[in-house]
Amino acid sequence: MSEAIIKTEQLLFRYTTEEGVAPTVLDGIDLEIEPGSFVAVLGHNGSGKSTLAKHFNAILLPTGGKVWVSGLDTADEDRLLDIRRQVGMVFQNPDNQIVASVVEEDVAFGPENLGVPSREIRQRVDAALQTVGMAEFARHAPHLLSGGQKQRVAIAGVIAMEPACIVLDEATAMLDPVGRREVLSTVKKLNREKGITVVLITHHMDEAAQADRLIVMHDGHIVRDGAPAQVFQDVEGLRSLGLEVPETVSLMYELRKAGVDVPLDTLDVDSCAAALFSLLTQGKESGM
Template sequence: MEETMIKCNNVSFKYRSHEGEEERYAVNGVTFEVKKGEFLVVLGHNGSGKSTIAKHMNALLLPSEGTVIVDNLDTSNSENLWRIRAKAGMVFQNPDNQLVATIVEEDVAFGPENLGVDPEEIKRRVDESLKKVGMYEYRRHAPHLLSGGQKQRIAIAGILAMKPECIIFDEPTAMLDPSGRKEVLSNIKDINERYGITIVLITHYMDEAAQADRVIVMDDGKIILEGNPREVFSNVKKMKEIGLDVPQVTELCYELKNSGINIDTNILNVDEMVNALCQLR
């Protein structure tokens, strides 16, 4: 039986946007689990609650109602805080906000140093983490001279050096150009597949979600769809209703089906589309 890494049970989070205003729900009654070793994407447009739920997964936020359990540790117990953050690292949208040192290897060493790791072990972890993200040859470079994608890979290395079991990525490619996005996503997939680290990726990009094991779609603080990418993206009408796209080939199949052509709408990429069209002959 698969073990659970994170369990959110009936989680709600309320906030006041301005003094005197009534409380609003950013997250409203959300329940789901993340399995160990899974690559889960949480998808939604801005304001859907996806980033708020992400910050609950390593106790940056605590639920107003409900519970969040990270590897059997309840986030509401303040004594669990450091253990939770050692297990579940977080990478944010802007890599510049996460880089703290003037040399790449010093930046990657920052996390394990704060955990009190032995200096020899830190050096080994820094080298290992930089190799995992393909940035070892840049170890003596200044981070501010690197590209956006490279900076984000250094931020990922800094989390890897802390030896987490899970990494939560809160829109890590939102500020990158297409090539930076591609290199960071390929890195994330590699970390998941090669090292078995659990990944939770918060995004609004369909092509990123299409590569996950499972996708959760949020809207207005609630989960409205859940399943593997094929199951989720075949709900073209529902996705469009909440202002999200689906992969272009999936939408094309949906339109062809609506025009009376008998074609599978469970299609995610161009090769599958070509095969489906060939079978129509």
């Protein structure tokens, strides 16, 4: 097994206030994220999921415990650029992370900061815009784009730095359904085709369901960790944490409660429909 791209050990975090008493936001997080994986972190507001994400590229430093990115300790200030080059971040508000007034200039911002030669920046920018499907907008002004397009530009800005991992900190929270779909399919493509590790911080169940691994946060703790199909089986448990399961799972759960024998691992509409179809055709055969 290869070395974890992100590893935390007994990660503890408190905001420091002037009074000195501050609530603990993260409390003893032990986590390892494998290279090339697609991990979703789910939790309601205040669960600490965004705070956790900000530790993955040294925007926040742990109050206690350690965080390593590709074996580099994030507390090591001399390696800060190396760490941030490895782990790119996409934030919630698309307007507040676009720096330049032309799309391609914005994508070039990261590589420019890294001191990449001009000609290579050009290649990286073109490739990155191609990857996120925004090549035709290269010379547009960002403020004229839709939310989903802006977030794709932001993602292009991150991949132009050629990171090993992208962290999306509720990057779809301000988008409409179309924009969310655009961003999510872009991210999945990056994960599948380029092998970039993706950490998706979200509170949308349907997005979390698409990951390989689902981590559920509650009150600064990791309370669930596993494949989405597995985690969502525990409908009651999740509901007691204030989380809802995807609608397809919820439907199956209600059917089961009513005594119908259906599987609970239907994460998307297709598998749900297939399960219902086989149930109904079976019922027909036995009924006739």
